[in-house]
Amino acid sequence: MSSKAASATLARKGLSDLAIRNLFIIPTILFLILFNVFPLFYSLVLSFADYSATGSEAPVWVGLKNYRDILNDPDIWENFFLTGKYVLITVSGQVAAGFGIALMLNRQFRGKGLVTTLLLLPMMMSMAVIGLFWKLLWDTKLGIINYLVGLKGFVWLSSPDWALIAIAITDIWMWSPFVMLLSLAGLSAIPQHLYEAASIDRASRWFIFRRITLPLVTPLLLIAIIFRTMEAFKTFDLAYNMTGGGTNTELLSIKLYNLAFMQWNTSKSCALAYILLIMVIAISNIYIKYLNKARER
C-alpha cells in the first residue's frame, strides 16, 4: 500500500489530518499575533498621534509630525551614527577574533571539547549581568584591566572618547565565541581530500587559505555576520548597564528607552521604534534567507 493511500484510509479514524494540523498550528499563530502583531499595530497607530502614557489626555492625531521631528533632530542622527560605529567595531572585532580562534582550534588535540566549551561560555550569559560586572573590570582604580595592561589610572567608562570602545570590547569578548562556533562548523565540514590534492600540487598556504578554506567557510561566516550585525544594532542591555547611556554611548535602543520610559514621550518613541523596526526587519529578512539556504544544503 502506498503511504498516501494508507493515510487516506486511516484518516477516518480519530481526528483527520487537517483537524490535527489546525489544532497544532493555530494556537501558536494566535499567540504570536496577540503578543507581537497586535501590540505593534497599536504602536503604529500611536506613532501618528500626540500621546504620553503618563498624561490623562487621549491621543490626538498629528499625522507624520513625530516622524518629521525625529528625522529633523540632529541628536537622533548622532544616535544613528554612534550605533553604526558600534556595529562596525563590534562585528569586525568579533569576526577577526572568532574566525582567528576557530582557525587555531580546527585541529585534533586532547581536551579540544573542553577548551571549545569553555570558550563558548560568555555568549550564554546574561548581557546585563556581564555588563554590570565588566564595570568593575574597567574601573579606573579597582579594575583588573588597567592593572593587567599596565595603564595606571586610565579612564574608560567615564570618558566620552573611550566608553564606547570599552563597551565594544566587552561585546567582542561576549560574542566572538558565536562567530567561532559557526566558523568551526564551516571549517570542519571542508573535505580533507581538497587539502590533500592541494598539497600534492604544492600549493602555497596562502593559496590554500584563499581558494579552499575561505570560500567554503563564507556561507556560515555570512550567517554569523548578519546575525551579529542585527544584534549589535539592537544592543541595549550591555551598554545600558555599563554607562547608562552617558559619556557618548547613547545607542539607539537606549535613546528609545529614554524617550519612552524616562521622558514618557510615548507617541514619539513609537515613531522611532517603527524606524528601528523597519531596519531590523530588513536585516532579519536577509538573515533568514541565508539560514534557509544553509538548511537546503
Add this chain to the structure above:
Amino acid sequence: MPAVESKRYKAINGIIVALVVAVMLIYLIPFYWICSTAFKSRLDAATVPPTVFFKPTVTPFVKLVTKRSQRRNVVTPEQYAEAKWYEKLVYDEGERILKESHYLNRFWNSIVIASISTFLALGLGTLTAYGFSRFKVAGENDWLFFILSTRMLPPVVVAIPIFLMYRKIGIFDTHMGMIFLYTSFNLSFAVWLMKGFIDEIPKEYEEAAMVDGYTRFQAFWKIVLPQLRTGMAATAVFSFITAWNEYALALMLTSRKAQTAVPFIPSQIGSGLTDWSTIAAGTFVFLLPVAILTYYLRNHLLRGVTFGAIRK
C-alpha cells in the same frame, strides 16, 4: 609526507594548541574575577591594585540575602558574643543586619517565570513544529518566516505597546504577564528548533503505526514524541536560559512583585560606595546555573544559535 616535513608540522601544531589554550585562559579571566571577588571581604575587593591572594570569606553571600545598616559601634561585646556566625561576619565589616533582602525572592521569580514559560513554549512549539513538518500548509515558508521574525524584534520596541496593553488589562508587574511575554519570545525559537528535530525522524514510522491501527494523534504521541526526547530537552534548556537571562523586558514591564533577578542585581549598586563583592556574589549565584546548563548543552549549541538551521 616526508618525515622531516611531518616533524615540523607537528611542532607547529603544538605551538598553535598552546596558543589556543593561552587564549582560553585569558578569555576566562573575567569569570575567574567574578568567582574570586564573590569570596572577598569588602576591603579586599576595594584594594588598589587588585588583590589576587586573599583570605576567602562567605560574607558577600550573607550580605546578598540581607539588608543592612552601616552605623558603627552599635554592638556591645555581649551582643557580639551572642550573635550567630553570619551576623558576626557582617558585624566584622562594621554593618548590622536589618532584615532579609529581596534577592531570594527575585531569584525565585526568575525560576518560576523561566520554567513555566519554557514549558508553554516547548509544548506549543513542538505541536506547531509537527504540524509544519508533516502536513502541507499553504505558504509554509511565509508562516515560518513570520514566526521567526517575531523573535528578531528589538525588546524595547515591543515593550512600549506591551506596557500600555498590560497596564490596561492589569497584568503589569505580574508573573502571568512576564510568562506570556517570554513564552511568545521562546515560542518562535522552539518551533524552528523542534521542526529541525522532527524533520529528522522518518515519516514512515508513523505511517507504519497508522497501518497498525493508531490514529494520527496516537502515532504522534507514542511514536514521534519518545524519539524527540533529546531535542525537547535541548530546546527546553535553551529557552530556559533565554528567559533566565532576559533583561530589557523585565526592566520595563516589572517593578517589584514580578521582578526577576537580572534587573534586580544592578539595582543593588545603589548609593554610596559600590559593594563589589556583594554584586559579585549575586552574579556568581546567577551565572552558575547557566554555566552548568551550557556544559550539558555543548553538543547542541550550534543548532541552538542558528535556530535549528545548521545541524552539523
